[in-house]
Each structure stands twice: as C-alpha cells, then as structure tokens.
Amino acid sequence: MKVSDLRAKGADELNTELLDLLKAQFSLRMQHATQQLGNTSQIGKVRRDIARVRTILREKAGQQ
Numbered sequence: 172m173k174v175s176d177l178r179a180k181g182a183d184e185l186n187t188e189l190l191d192l193l194k195a196q197f198s199l200r201m202q203h204a205t206q207q208l209g210n211t212s213q214i215g216k217v218r219r220d221i222a223r224v225r226t227i228l229r230e231k232a233g234q235q
Contacts, residue, residue, distance in 0.1 A: 172220045177227045185231075189224045192217055 177185065196217045202208035 174223060177223060182231055185224055185228050192221045192224060
C-alpha cells in the first residue's frame with residue numbers, strides 16, 4: 172500500500188480501509204495462534220499499513 176494512494180482517498184474511505192486492515196490483522200493473529208499461518212511476515216506488513224492509514228487520518232484531521 173502506497174502513501175500516495177492513501178493521501179488521495181477521503182476520510183471515509185480511509186476509515187473503511189482501517190477497519191478492513193484491523194479485521195485482517197485479527198484474522199492473521201488467529202491463524203498464527205492456531206499455527207495455520209505460513210508466512211508470518213504478513214502480520215508486520217498489516218501493522219505497518221494500519222500505522223500508515225492512522226497517520227494519514229491524523230494529518231487530514233490536523234489540516235481542518
């Protein structure tokens with residue numbers, strides 16, 4: 172996920188993206204706990220994407 176793509180989205184789209192990422196993170200955590208997750212690096216990637224979305228949301232809130 173690129174930052175330029177996130178900056179082009181509105182606040183509502185970013186909030187839905189954040190919810191989707193949080194659901195994906197939960198799913199990955201459950202897969203990891205039950206040892207069904209093969210590629211554990213996905214957890215870190217989702218965490219970084221969540222941080223990116225939250226940062227962009229905070230920037231947009233500060234501009235208004």
